[in-house]
Amino acid sequence: MRVRPWFIMTDDSRTPRHGFATRQVHAGDVRGDGINSRVTPVHLTAGFVFDDFAQAEDRFSGADDGFSYTRLANPTNAAVERRIAALEGGTEAVLVGSGQAAVTVAVLGLLQAGDHLVSANSIYEGSRGLFLDNFARLGIETDFVVDANDPLAWELAVRPSTRAFFVESIPNPKNDIVDLALVAEVAHRHGIPLIVDNTFATPYLLRPLEHGGDVVVHSASKFLAGHGAVLGGVVVAGSTFDWDGTTPDGSARFPHLTNPVRSLGDRSFAERFGRGAFLAYARDVVAARLGPTPSPLNAFLIQQGIETLSLRVDRQSSSALAIASWLEQQPEVASVDHAGLPSSAYHALAQRYLPDGQGAVFAFTLHGGLDAAKTFYDRLELFTRMTHLGDVRSLVLHPATTTHAWRTPEQRAEAGIAPGLLRLSIGVEDPADLTADLAQALAGLPTAAATPAPAGTATAGTAPAGPGTTATAPTPSRSGVPA
Numbered sequence: 001m002r003v004r005p006w007f008i009m010t011d012d013s014r015t016p017r018h019g020f021a022t023r024q025v026h027a028g029d030v031r032g033d034g035i036n037s038r039v040t041p042v043h044l045t046a047g048f049v050f051d052d053f054a055q056a057e058d059r060f061s062g063a064d065d066g067f068s069y070t071r072l073a074n075p076t077n078a079a080v081e082r083r084i085a086a087l088e089g090g091t092e093a094v095l096v097g098s099g100q101a102a103v104t105v106a107v108l109g110l111l112q113a114g115d116h117l118v119s120a121n122s123i124y125e126g127s128r129g130l131f132l133d134n135f136a137r138l139g140i141e142t143d144f145v146v147d148a149n150d151p152l153a154w155e156l157a158v159r160p161s162t163r164a165f166f167v168e169s170i171p172n173p174k175n176d177i178v179d180l181a182l183v184a185e186v187a188h189r190h191g192i193p194l195i196v197d198n199t200f201a202t203p204y205l206l207r208p209l210e211h212g213g214d215v216v217v218h219s220a221s222k223f224l225a226g227h228g229a230v231l232g233g234v235v236v237a238g239s240t241f242d243w244d245g246t247t248p249d250g251s252a253r254f255p256h257l258t259n260p261v262r263s264l265g266d267r268s269f270a271e272r273f274g275r276g277a278f279l280a281y282a283r284d285v286v287a288a289r290l291g292p293t294p295s296p297l298n299a300f301l302i303q304q305g306i307e308t309l310s311l312r313v314d315r316q317s318s319s320a321l322a323i324a325s326w327l328e329q330q331p332e333v334a335s336v337d338h339a340g341l342p343s344s345a346y347h348a349l350a351q352r353y354l355p356d357g358q359g360a361v362f363a364f365t366l367h368g369g370l371d372a373a374k375t376f377y378d379r380l381e382l383f384t385r386m387t388h389l390g391d392v393r394s395l396v397l398h399p400a401t402t403t404h405a406w407r408t409p410e411q412r413a414e415a416g417i418a419p420g421l422l423r424l425s426i427g428v429e430d431p432a433d434l435t436a437d438l439a440q441a442l443a444g445l446p447t448a449a450a451t452p453a454p455a456g457t458a459t460a461g462t463a464p465a466g467p468g469t470t471a472t473a474p475t476p477s478r479s480g481v482p483a
């Protein structure tokens with residue numbers, strides 16, 4: 001963040017001098033504003049007063065870096081940006097109104113019509129739709145890599161027009177952890193930055209910039225806020241990627257960052273901001289113009305959430321692993337997709353990238369297929385039926401008929417989303433109460449013995465898109481009794 005003259009940020013809290021829990025309550029603090037509120041105030045204002053004619057002119061020319069209008073920058077939003085940048089180990093961040101806005105700002109900060117994006121196949125459905133529908137209409141084409149841990153698959157997807165790779169650190173609902181260093185190596189060999197959606201891991205469990213990621217995005221609506229009261233999103237960037245690269249034919253790879261612009265006195269973003277060029281462009285040109293500005297009230301509420309992030313994620317992660325191990329023992333459960341379980345094909349990767357906890361969102365598949373999933377879902381009393389995650393409350397979702405309903409049965413099968421699969425997001429409640437709720441909802445559902453191996457009973461953790469996961473289209477039984 002460029003220094004705003006009216007406050008002094010506690011810059012040292014951004015460095016590794018302090019631990020994570022210290023940074024989550026101190027980093028980015030506002031000091032020296034003459035008022036000294038201990039908690040960053042909610043600056044609910046559209047604009048900021050110019051002292052005089054000259055100051056107005058200077059604010060617009062950039063000679064004075066103070067605030068002018070909330071769409072461009074706001075002190076409450078800026079404090080949250082600095083705190084998240086500090087937690088991710090990034091140099092700068094831009095806060096926006098939702099996670100989808102964050103993905104949009106990150107991608108449009110790098111790509112333009114005619115450019116090509118390569119994404120892991122296993123990503124949030126909203127982001128997938130954004131790539132397939134919205135960006136396609138803008139002339140940005142996306143190819144999906146089915147096995148994100150196969151370097152050759154990324155290699156083969158690269159074109160001269162490829163400008164970014166996109167992955168999620170913990171994809172949902174299958175917990176098919178991505179080997180970030182492996183993907184980053186291919187990306188960097190081609191001069192391409194790697195964007196990582198780190199929503200499910202949070203910076204407490206994993207900091208993608210330490211593993212070769214160049215840009216990190218979050219839905220702050222999830223674990224960062226944690227209370228489920230607001231939406232928000234953030235784009236964070238590190239300082240290692242060189243934006244001056246050229247394509248094999250010698251032309252600039254990111255001309256919008258390396259061509260001179262009038263607003264910077266005929267210098268380029270790369271000349272003016274160096275390795276911070278992308279984030280400066282994403283903030284000043286993409287976010288400030290498209291306008292996905294968060295309300296400072298929402299920023300404040302996200303900040304309140306972040307102050308307890310490590311405590312919540314510790315608790316939620318350990319409860320989730322305990323509940324996943326318990327579910328794996330239940331006769332009604334065919335498989336559990338939790339990367340912390342030794343049975344997961346992603347266990348070794350999870351131990352390497354997520355040694356402090358593997359997150360709190362995972363899926364499991366019932367033997368009884370769709371009918372069992374329906375019965376189970378409706379019987380739950382403590383779990384909330386909701387499409388959200390990372391909340392302090394435990395939540396349950398049936399992806400095949402909700403988030404992934406628009407995919408074809410073949411695509412769902414390829415993604416390992418069987419009709420009997422349910423996703424849980426574990427909250428901070430007493431784990432014994434959660435297990436008791438799951439147990440009463442499971443009671444009497446078909447077990448392996450009672451069910452002739454239905455679709456989607458592949459062993460937990462088999463590789464995604466394996467031919468074994470042949471889920472058929474859910475055909476609800478009218479009697480409600482599993483066949």
Ligand SMILES: *Cc1c(COP(=O)(O)O)cnc(C)c1O
Pocket residue numbers: 098099100101124126127168197199200218219220221222231232233
């Ligand atoms: C929820 C989510 C998003 C979208 O975030 P919103 O805040 O709902 O717009 C993007 N990526 C992931 C991984 C998510 O879980």
